[in-house]
Amino acid sequence: MxxxxxxxxxxxxxxxxxxxxxxxxxxxxxxxxxxxxSTWSELIVQQWIAxxxxxxxxVVYTGGGSSKGRKDFAQSSTDFAISEIPYQGVxxxxxxxxxxxxxxxxxxxxxxxxxxxxxxxxxxxxxxxLRLSGETITKIFTxxxxxxxxxxxxxxxxxxxxxxLPITPVVRSDGSGTTAQFTTWMDKEYPSLWxxxxxxxxxxxxxxxxxxxxxxxxxxxxxxxxxxFAGNGTIGYVEYSYPVNKDYPVVKVLNKGGYYVExxxxxxxxxxxxxxxxxxxxxxxxLTQILDGVYRHPDPRAYPVSSYSYMVIPxxxxxxxxxxxxxxxxxxxxxxxxCAGQTKAGDxxxxxxxxxxxxxxxxxxxxxxxxxxxxxxxRRDVKSCNNPTFDGKNLSKNKLAEIAPQPAACxxxxxxxxxxxxxxxxxxxxxxATPGATGETPGAPDTTGDPGTAVPEAPGGGxxxxxxxxxxxxxxxxxxxxxxxxxxxxxxxxAGRPTDTATFGWVAALLLVALVLLPGLLVSSLxxxxxxxxx
Amino acid sequence: MPNRSGGxxxxxxxxxxxxxxxxxxxxxxxxxxxGALGKPTPDQRFARIGSWVAGLGLAWxxxxxxxxxxxxxxxLIAWFVLGTAVTAVTAAMSGGLVEVKDQVAxxxxxxxxxxxxxxVVSTVVFVAMRGWRPLTNLNFVTSDMSGVGPKDSFDKxxxxxxxxxxxxxLGIALAITLPLGIGTAVFMTEVxxxxxxxxxxxxxxxTALPSIVAGLFIYTVFIVALGQPRSGLAASxxxxxxxxxIIARAADVVLRVVPGGLREASLxxxxxxxxTVWHVVLPTARPGLATAVILGVARGVGxxxxxxxxxxxxxxxxxxxxxxxxxxxxxxxxxxxxSGEPTAITRAFAAATVLLVLVLALFVTARLLARQRTGPxxxxxxxx
Numbered sequence: 077m078x079x080x081x082x083x084x085x086x087x088x089x090x091x092x093x094x095x096x097x098x099x100x101x102x103x104x105x106x107x108x109x110x111x112x113x114s115t116w117s118e119l120i121v122q123q124w125i126a127x128x129x130x131x132x133x134x135v136v137y138t139g140g141g142s143s144k145g146r147k148d149f150a151q152s153s154t155d156f157a158i159s160e161i162p163y164q165g166v167x168x169x170x171x172x173x174x175x176x177x178x179x180x181x182x183x184x185x186x187x188x189x190x191x192x193x194x195x196x197x198x199x200x201x202x203x204x205x206l207r208l209s210g211e212t213i214t215k216i217f218t219x220x221x222x223x224x225x226x227x228x229x230x231x232x233x234x235x236x237x238x239x240x241l242p243i244t245p246v247v248r249s250d251g252s253g254t255t256a257q258f259t260t261w262m263d264k265e266y267p268s269l270w271x272x273x274x275x276x277x278x279x280x281x282x283x284x285x286x287x288x289x290x291x292x293x294x295x296x297x298x299x300x301x302x303x304x305f306a307g308n309g310t311i312g313y314v315e316y317s318y319p320v321n322k323d324y325p326v327v328k329v330l331n332k333g334g335y336y337v338e339x340x341x342x343x344x345x346x347x348x349x350x351x352x353x354x355x356x357x358x359x360x361x362x363l364t365q366i367l368d369g370v371y372r373h374p375d376p377r378a379y380p381v382s383s384y385s386y387m388v389i390p391x392x393x394x395x396x397x398x399x400x401x402x403x404x405x406x407x408x409x410x411x412x413x414x415c416a417g418q419t420k421a422g423d424x425x426x427x428x429x430x431x432x433x434x435x436x437x438x439x440x441x442x443x444x445x446x447x448x449x450x451x452x453x454x455r456r457d458v459k460s461c462n463n464p465t466f467d468g469k470n471l472s473k474n475k476l477a478e479i480a481p482q483p484a485a486c487x488x489x490x491x492x493x494x495x496x497x498x499x500x501x502x503x504x505x506x507x508x509a510t511p512g513a514t515g516e517t518p519g520a521p522d523t524t525g526d527p528g529t530a531v532p533e534a535p536g537g538g539x540x541x542x543x544x545x546x547x548x549x550x551x552x553x554x555x556x557x558x559x560x561x562x563x564x565x566x567x568x569x570x571a572g573r574p575t576d577t578a579t580f581g582w583v584a585a586l587l588l589v590a591l592v593l594l595p596g597l598l599v600s601s602l603x604x605x606x607x608x609x610x611x
Numbered sequence: 612m613p614n615r616s617g618g619x620x621x622x623x624x625x626x627x628x629x630x631x632x633x634x635x636x637x638x639x640x641x642x643x644x645x646g647a648l649g650k651p652t653p654d655q656r657f658a659r660i661g662s663w664v665a666g667l668g669l670a671w672x673x674x675x676x677x678x679x680x681x682x683x684x685x686x687l688i689a690w691f692v693l694g695t696a697v698t699a700v701t702a703a704m705s706g707g708l709v710e711v712k713d714q715v716a717x718x719x720x721x722x723x724x725x726x727x728x729x730x731v732v733s734t735v736v737f738v739a740m741r742g743w744r745p746l747t748n749l750n751f752v753t754s755d756m757s758g759v760g761p762k763d764s765f766d767k768x769x770x771x772x773x774x775x776x777x778x779x780x781l782g783i784a785l786a787i788t789l790p791l792g793i794g795t796a797v798f799m800t801e802v803x804x805x806x807x808x809x810x811x812x813x814x815x816x817x818t819a820l821p822s823i824v825a826g827l828f829i830y831t832v833f834i835v836a837l838g839q840p841r842s843g844l845a846a847s848x849x850x851x852x853x854x855x856x857i858i859a860r861a862a863d864v865v866l867r868v869v870p871g872g873l874r875e876a877s878l879x880x881x882x883x884x885x886x887t888v889w890h891v892v893l894p895t896a897r898p899g900l901a902t903a904v905i906l907g908v909a910r911g912v913g914x915x916x917x918x919x920x921x922x923x924x925x926x927x928x929x930x931x932x933x934x935x936x937x938x939x940x941x942x943x944x945x946x947x948x949x950s951g952e953p954t955a956i957t958r959a960f961a962a963a964t965v966l967l968v969l970v971l972a973l974f975v976t977a978r979l980l981a982r983q984r985t986g987p988x989x990x991x992x993x994x995x
Contacts, residue, residue, distance in 0.1 A: 108935050110841065110923055119950050122761050125926060129758035136936040138924045139946060151835050296949050305682065318951045423762065424952075581678040588672060589693065592665065596700035603704070 107401035108134040109409070113145020113158035115295070116253050116315055117385045119424050120186050121158065124409070124417045133405050142253040142385075143167070143281065149388050150176040152397055156406060157388040158185065160253025161260075161281065162364040168282055179392035182364055183440040185413055187348050187384035187427040189339025190258050192327035193319040193499065194311040195302050196224060198239060204325040204497040207336035207487075208232050210380060213329065214266040216311060217245050217258075218273035219287040224309065232330070233493050246301050246312030247283040249291030256281045257383045258313050265371050265380075299324070316340075317425025319499040326499045328487065333376035335483040336493075340379075340503045342480035344427035345465050347378035349476065353436050376488075377480050384433060389440065393447040400450045407444050407451055410437065415461035415468075422464075425501060430476055431466040434458060658701045659714075666694025691722050738967060742960025745769075751961060757927035761947075761955040770962045772928040773943035776843060777912060779932050780922070780939055783847035784854055784911055789904060792858030793893075796903075799859075800866040801888050811863065817856035825852040826917035834921065841923040843932030846939065849917030858907035865899030866892060898980045905977040909970050915941040940966045 118139040125135045142159035149157035167173040196203040212228045215221040224238040260279040262270040292298045299318040302310045316339045328336035350369030418428035445451045461468045465476040481503045486492030670690035674680040695718045702714040745751045745765040759768030799807045829849040877887040923936030947959035
């Protein structure tokens with residue numbers, strides 16, 4: 077009897093979990109679409125999916141990596157894929173990386189900067205305002221610069237020296253779009269350094285790990301390694317949202333305009349206004365990004381290591397998976413993503429797409445209608461687009477130039493460095509911290525902003541500090557951006573050798589243990605001696 | 612018999628003085644009360660506890676003051692090593708080499724047991740501490756994630772879709788593996804022969820099958836080759852591949868301990884082999900079989916990699932396993948925890964807490980069923 081009761085309990089547990097079903101409801105015009113791919117863009121895609129759910133659109137997105145997304149799409153097991161890099165033809169392992177003949181188009185969906193986050197402590201205090209030029213970054217990741225006191229790093233920080241500490245680069249061990257974006261940039265901008273290190277030219281999804289570098293799978297694990305207990309001296313590349321969420325600093329990278337900038341949403345958007353799309357139909361890289369202009373954008377606000385990820389959409393008229401309802405869902409989902417959805421990008425550490433890329437996106441969406449005339453695209457164009465970086469009603473007006481804040485003067489090459497913290501998702505600027513008077517950025521970054529972030533002109537922005545030597549109150553000087561906070565200067569003692577402390581520490585510990593244990597051992601041996609004799 | 616006759620012979624031939632054989636009174640208490648074995652005297656207890664306290668102090672000095680070994684792990688390791696050393700020395704002061712060995716062995720064994728226990732406890736505590744906040748909202752188990760973004764607060768959205776998905780997937784997997792697994796076990800124990808040995812080897816090898824391979828197998832066969840969509844059904848097939856060897860092996864072990872006498876009695880009464888299996892062997896082993904099934908379910912419910920490739924993570928409730936993507940608990944945890952978004956990560960830890968509780972409940976059920984088998988039986992009574 078009891079046995080049956082328990083069995084019934086076990087089955088009941090199962091039955092409860094099974095029985096709680098409710099019918100899924102979907103509107104007639106839409107059909108459920110599924111996609112896989114990039115983990116880089118997964119967060120914002122999940123947000124969009126949540127947003128369009130109210131309109132009856134059922135979209136399923138499962139991360140797993142760009143390579144998986146491209147493969148699934150090629151095998152026709154998904155309706156769309158998201159990837160940071162286009163189909164490569166042949167991947168690093170020599171396997172085919174093509175769409176298997178499935179017709180497709182690339183559509184830019186969300187932009188972002190590859191951020192370099194680091195842990196570097198000067199006297200137990202985390203450095204939060206490191207600046208590096210692109211060349212120094214490339215040298216660090218190609219093992220040419222191996223110590224934080226390297227003169228190149230000191231020069232980038234306008235003479236501010238860092239302690240002697242070996243640099244440990246943290247790279248992605250798995251195939252990753254972030255790695256591909258970073259290596260594309262190195263290959264384009266510093267080919268002599270990168271190609272000598274990699275052994276050949278071009279980008280790679282799998283970073284060649286050499287020397288001190290540590291490999292970690294996934295951006296989250298790279299971030300955890302850097303932020304971890306033993307992370308002092310590490311630097312790695314991740315998407316901007318990870319350091320922001322972890323409250324960790326990012327490197328300000330030198331752009332061609334001579335300023336060190338952080339990959340905030342507007343800095344990336346400004347850079348991407350120079351993104352071009354390959355329109356050469358004969359090229360294998362047809363419709364993919366050409367970012368040379370982005371890397372060398374002379375605007376002082378542009379973040380050089382900016383790029384965007386693609387959605388791969390099926391454009392074949394006789395595609396086996398697609399139906400009118402699915403195409404309509406895909407088109408409307410993309411319309412939302414390219415327009416209103418972009419306002420949420422900044423909050424997540426991404427960047428909204430600028431006008432040129434949104435227009436390119438709409439051209440690709442039109443291919444869905446070309447494949448199936450029943451798809452309704454009326455009133456879904458750039459004019460009705462509610463994108464934060466441009467005004468749909470007046471396309472000639474450059475709204476982005478108005479709302480993107482100019483960098484602070486102390487961020488200029490040869491000035492500063494600024495005392496403001498990085499990795500807070502707030503722009504480092506001399507102007508008002510909130511970009512854009514239109515208020516089109518929900519959850520504006522200034523709400524999270526540290527009140528102490530140096531905005532020298534703002535009344536009460538900079539706290540008066542007391543000079544430690546004289547006791548005088550040091551006030552910020554009137555000129556903009558020249559306020560340079562006191563930084564702890566690392567001092568290397570000639571006689572201070574770290575191996576010595578370790579050695580003597582061990583000796584002291586050994587002596588201590590011997591001091592405690594030896595008397596006991598002596599007593600026991602003395603006590604045993606007489607009894608041991610007769611035996 | 613020969614003894615008695617021999618004794619009689621001796622008494623007859625030699626009328627020697629009476630010999631008194633030593634008496635042994637079983638009921639009489641020992642003359643001197645002995646200290647209970649293994650129970651330390653206050654002296655010994657003081658030395659033992661004192662040694663560990665001394666080890667604690669030493670470890671603090673060594674790790675926190677002398678050497679650059681910061682952090683709790685180093686402290687605990689140092690405490691264990693130094694505590695054992697001090698214990699050994701105090702044991703050497705009061706006794707001989709045997710005591711030293713005894714003390715050292717005791718601390719090493721106790722330490723190992725503590726490591727295992729603390730691994731389990733810290734897992735549960737860590738997960739629960741990071742994920743308790745969403746659990747305070749009832750909607751966490753009554754609603755799904757449709758229309759809920761990664762940054763939304765915990766009073767919106769829940770994991771109903773993942774729980775339901777896991778339940779449906781496991782239900783289907785169980786419907787496949789239950790007859791197959793127990794059938795395999797019956798074949799291995801009741802039919803026997805050379806083929807059974809091969810099957811047993813294969814089943815044992817399958818237990819070690821990496822779960823990602825099971826997922827890849829279903830992905831290539833069911834989704835790519837057969838062109839089926841990613842669905843709950845595909846996920847349950849992949850889970851079934853993982854569960855089958857576990858159930859078959861556990862059921863095999865259970866069936867093997869069914870006493871041979873029962874089978875022989877049944878066969879001797881004229882029952883066919885099939886009737887013997889159905890009416891004698893399986894009912895005898897029923898609680899054990901239930902344990903085997905629950906162990907299989909507990910394995911299947913936590914598998915991530917097979918579902919990662921085969922089901923697709925839907926954010927909304929799907930009740931039909933053939934109707935496209937369906938989420939499940941492990942997949943929900945995996946996809947959410949790696950997002951880097953603190954709110955989403957907390958949600959994933961809450962889902963992990965739910966999964967832990969579910970697995971724990973299954974294991975407790977398995978233990979209860981297993982205990983019932985040996986509990987009231989006559990074997991147990993006779994032994995103790």
